[in-house]
Amino acid sequence: MAQMLAKDSDLARQICALSRQRVLPHAVILSGAGDRLSAARFLAAAMVCRDERERPCLACGPCRKVAQEIHPDVHIVQDTERRELSVDSVRELRKDVYIYPNEGEQKVYIFADCQQLNERDQNVLLKIVEEGPPYAAFIFCTESTATLLPTIRSRCVELKLRQEDAQQESEQVAALCKALAGAELLPVASFLVALENQKPKREQVQQLLQDTWRIAAQALAAQCGGAAASASAEHLSRSLNRRQLQRLTELLKKYSMECNYNVGAGHILGAVCAEWEEIL
Ligand SMILES: [Zn+2]
Structure with missing residues (x-):
């Protein structure tokens, strides 16, 4: 099982509240120090969860698949061998986004480390974030939003891992x-x-x-x-x-x-x- 954000953290409560009100944004920057990927999994689970009351419930089939990293509609985009994502993987993604979700109503792409996205990649992604199909959601994980182009930042809602950082x-x-x-x-x-x-x-x-x-x-x-x-x-x-x-x-x-x-x-x-x- 992959790590999941603790359910009693401020960010988890915020995500649950947003999904309960059905106002989860489709493009999110998860910023700040800490385990951003576990927060991204939690958020992705909230997007694909089937529970009627609490999303993510962390107990239904889709939630469990996200936790095991085997959900067919939740993709973690990263290259563990190279410093930057290859041109091919971004091209692949651009095609993949137009293929309907397998199981649920949403398809989620998690960019595990935005430092791997160069300017060219970000410009390609910008188009998808803006004009992609309504079922596609994007989660950009980054310590600081400075790694992302202002054009991408302006299309995303930023959620911070540590609420203390959000105080300013x-x-x-x-x-x-x-x-x-x-x-x-x-x-x-x-x-x-x-x-x-x-x-x-x-x-x-x-x-x-x-x-x-x-x-x-x-x-x-x-x-x-x-x-x-x-x-x-x-x-x-x-x-x-x-x-x-x-x-x-x-x-x-x-x-x-x-x-x-x-x-x-x-x-x-x-x-x-x-x-x-x-x-x-
Ligand atoms: Zn669930």
Whole structure:
């Protein structure tokens, strides 16, 4: 049996909460120090698990196959002999991704060590992450996201192995979380208008939404019985109800992904505000 992330870790709770709410992203960067591969297996199991209540259950057939590394739809991509992946293995993958999953509804590719992905590989993968079939999911394991091209990073949601590392939230993220925890329209609207007046770049808005997404997801995990990973997450988990938090998580994810398209930052901020009003 291969190692699996401990079920009582913060990251495991976060993954369980996301999968319970059916909001697991299809492209994830697992970063930070520690056993990233065991975390990737856990996440992959959550994606292919058949249990109705708890995913991953670690007991059903698909979960057990992931743990034994024999699941036909979960591929660990790595080259243990060479420093970089061969051109052929990336080409192979590009073909393989369009073949329907054997058993489940998802097909998962785990990149065990992103340092093995050179720029050319990453550009090929970028296209697949962006335009690949809806059943394909990608997990990039890396100690630091600096090994990945910004274009790849912007299409993935980053989950950190150690929540202590995730504490460095910016003042802006903390301010947005505080406004959201007010569970009213006005504080959030004023925050977004003030931000828009600063004419932020789309990448900055994306970073803000993505960081806030992660905190909202942690808050959701905390409501599902986990320990809150940060003060902001705890505040949100106490101030918003389950439905609001779930919809907020979906909204932040949706608009951080929309930042990949050529839309103005102002347009995105306006849309976030309008949807927030609907959630209340
Ligand atoms: Zn299972």
